[in-house]
Every structure is written in structure tokens, then in C-alpha cells.
Ligand code: SF4
């Protein structure tokens with residue numbers, strides 16, 4: 001299982017919400033705060049991100065960077 005997270009360049013985000021629609025895990029939301037251009041910006045709302053990269057692909061302003069790492073798993077020998 002891959003665990004992911006994102007970093008949003010908040011001052012680039014223009015609140016188009018395309019990334020929210022594209023996220024299969026429903027883990028994005030608009031922040032109640034405003035960026036330097038007075039737009040609400042996207043933020044993670046939970047830890048269900050899988051690092052699928054959909055949000056980064058659809059963002060027209062390349063405001064999202066995705067990071068992925070394998071989730072720690074139980075060794076197979078102990079999961080019999
Ligand atoms: S990488 Fe995928 S799961 Fe994570 S926030 Fe972006 S669209 Fe959602």
C-alpha cells in the first residue's frame with residue numbers, strides 16, 4: 001500500500017477546485033484562509049492520500065507536489 005501526501009504552493013492556487021474533483025480519495029478541501037492573492041487555497045483534510053498524482057496532473061498552475069512512500073506493513077512471515 002502506498003501512502004502519499006501533497007504540498008500545495010498556496011500562493012499559486014487560484015481556487016479552481018479541479019483538484020478536489022479529481023481526487024479519488026476525497027482528501028482535499030478549500031482552506032477557510034486566503035492566500036496573498038485573496039483566493040482560498042486547497043489543503044489536505046485527512047490522511048487518506050495514496051499519492052495517485054491526479055490532483056497534480058489536473059492543476060493548471062502546477063501548484064501541487066505529490067510525495068509517495070510505502071506504508072509500513074506487517075512482515076509476511078508474521079501474517080500467516
Ligand atoms: S495524490 Fe491522489 S489521493 Fe492524494 S490528494 Fe492528490 S488526487 Fe487525492
Ligand code: SF4
Pocket residue numbers: 008012013014015016017018019020041042058059060061062063064
Ligand atoms: S487545481 Fe490547482 S489552482 Fe485549482 S484549486 Fe487545485 S491547487 Fe488550486
